[in-house]
Amino acid sequence: MTTLAKQRSIIADPSAAPDGHLKIDWVRAHMPVLNRIREQFEQEQPFKGLKVCISLHLEAKTAYLAKVVQAGGAEVTITGSNPLSTQDDVCAALVEDGITVFAKYNPSPEEYKQLLIHALETKPDLIIDDGGDLVTILHGERQDLLPQVRGGAEETTTGILRLRALEKEGQLKFPMVAVNDAFCKYLFDNRYGTGQSVWDGINRTTNLVVAGKTVVVVGYGWCGKGVAMRAKGLGANVIVTEIDAIKAVEAYMDGFAVMPMVEAAKQGDFFVTVTGNRDVIRGEHYDVMKNGAILSNAGHFDVEVNKPELEARSESKRTVRRNIEEYALKDGRKIYVLAEGRLVNLAAGDGHPAEIMDMTFALQAMSLKHVNEQYETIGNAVVNVPYVLDEQVARYKLESLGTSIDKLTDAQVAYLDSWAEH
Template sequence: MNSLDKSTIRDVNLAPAGRLKMDWAKEHMPVLNRLRERLSVEKPLAGKKVAISLHLEAKTACLAELIRDAGAEVIITGSNPLSTQDDIAAALAVAGVTVHAKYDPTPEEYKEHLIKTLEEKPDYIIDDGGDLVGILHSERPDLLENVKGGCEETTTGILRLRALEKAKELRFPMIAVNDACSKFLFDNRYGTGQSVWDGINRTTNLVVAGKTVVVVGYGWCGRGVAMRAKGLGARVIVTEVDPIKATEAYMDGYLVMPMSEAAKQGDYFVTTTGNKNVVNADHLREMKHGAILANAGHFNVEIDVEALEQMSVSKQTVRKDIEEYTLADGRKLYLLAEGRLVNLAAGDGHPAEIMDMTFALQALSLLYVAENHEQIGPRVLDVPYQIDEQVSRYFLEANGVQIDSLTPAQEKYLASWELE
């Protein structure tokens, strides 16, 4: 049975539109293209199956095709119900990748797509948020036998992996791609910063300048969101639980205060924590009329949507991806993209050039696991520095940027304890 016959997609007739999007992204992903030149000849993954759970849009499709070109049989599903693009899913299925994903599936369908992906019995996995790993270690341990290792894309997923490792339950090695410098410094900061505001602005069609933006959490994603909000002319408030990150936000020029105080002031609220209920019922009660709520964390748990539903006397869709909740006192609060990832559920995600770096890390890390899984053992591993450095070098070369190198004398000086 070919990949198209095995796939679970919305409409194969959407494939030409998806291919156009993929070709556009590919033109702006020079690092992946450089890797493709080598891997398509060497075929290091020949005879292997790779399962992928990522946000299924054009840049992800370029990664899937790179891994296919490296010789692997690729099975892919979406890591978020509202970020899958049906035309991309169709284009991949036509191109020889097995796809189990549709835009806005029911919770049951979403789960079924994940399980179908694992039932192909992959050798390696690329995960986003830990859904594949979670199912393998809880509901379907019968599918663990073939899995030799994989990579994780997100902070949320790595937290899950480290919890599994700490409990001595992790069954195979996983590389923490999110923790690579070439990932979080650029993807999390510049990618999230730009794509979140792309999603908010195209969805609301409202001005940001002069408004108050509350950024909940000041990790690398929060830094990016705050930086772009400031650039758009907003007054920015940061809320944090970590005193070190709070100090950094303060020194970066932002107002820092508890969420209970920020809730009274914000026009926009953007969550970036990876934790649940960081905007809760108490905060919602304090918000002013017209406040806009958006999530830029992984799962749709950061804003307590259930509490918002219970507090409301009516709800209606006022624009695509905007739900208006009217409270008993007449105030109206607006939730974007059902509280899911606003940059993907209501936008196109990170820019192609940014994901070029991240997906190059994924591809090279996957090859590293394939070559070394027996020696690594069942643990969470950082991206090897040589891979991290290589990706940034490729990126600089692709953009025509040259840098200096240490002289032998400088290398000797740095490696010596003697002050000569």
């Protein structure tokens, strides 16, 4: 334990640390890729003398990433990226391990933002962001903290959209690595991680059967693909809504019904939004929904399900079960919203499986090292994870599974490199 981390941190319950340590120990045992990178970092000390600020969903897997970065020589500060996904026992454990923490479960919006600002006021050299909250504050009200920042890495689709908007306007002030766009992120984390954890959260929260029900998946990106696939596996009839014609054809050929949201709204029992956009379920959809429809969101921000328009149609609202709000509509129907419309897999669950986040957080750690080494060369731009790092994570994963793959022969390499050979 470091006295500095203990003095500076703002957490809810320091006495909860033992439970937090148990959670972190459990995920560490199931994150072999990150363990391997930790060994490298301990030897190389790539972040020696640097300050790193992390904003991610603050639960056990994130905590272990913070400890890996710390093992690389960094002074680490961490804060949450969502008010309902922070686990107070994990925060307490991190403080005992010498990491400064500004986070607690379910703060007010004002307090949540202030915790983010406190984290940035440690004047980090490098950042890891999730949804772009740190970047937005740095480029907005706290530009005084910009000169210290060398660069960072972004976790999510939503965050990358915000970063690219900044870059397009010529306003981005440091390089950011788009971790979400790496193969080992979206192919596994977005598809298999979101697919499983969303249904973990919904099933745990509702305790209702999915088989035979109609599930409407709003958006067929990699997250939507995973959610739809798992819903089908649970026995649901799946409808996909899309704005992208190519993705809509893909959903159709994957065996799902495709239709506009206003038509799907009439049929759905469960709704899951995964678009990264706002108001994808709104007033006109509530007007035609079944009595008892259950709405959930797996996008980063709680704007995909338009709650004000639902409240305007309601006579009353009450919490009927933890993380379930019942809206009693004026016409007698009832509609239910899970986890206040926030990320259902984290606000009402434990997030992605440890083995999935093992690859994602390995990419985060390696991308942070990369941007620290190359920030002057990269410039103020959003860049992809270098393919060599992406492939290295996959190789480490295969090795941890005891699995090997083929290698090209010299003749095969020559054949692929030549236009003349046939």
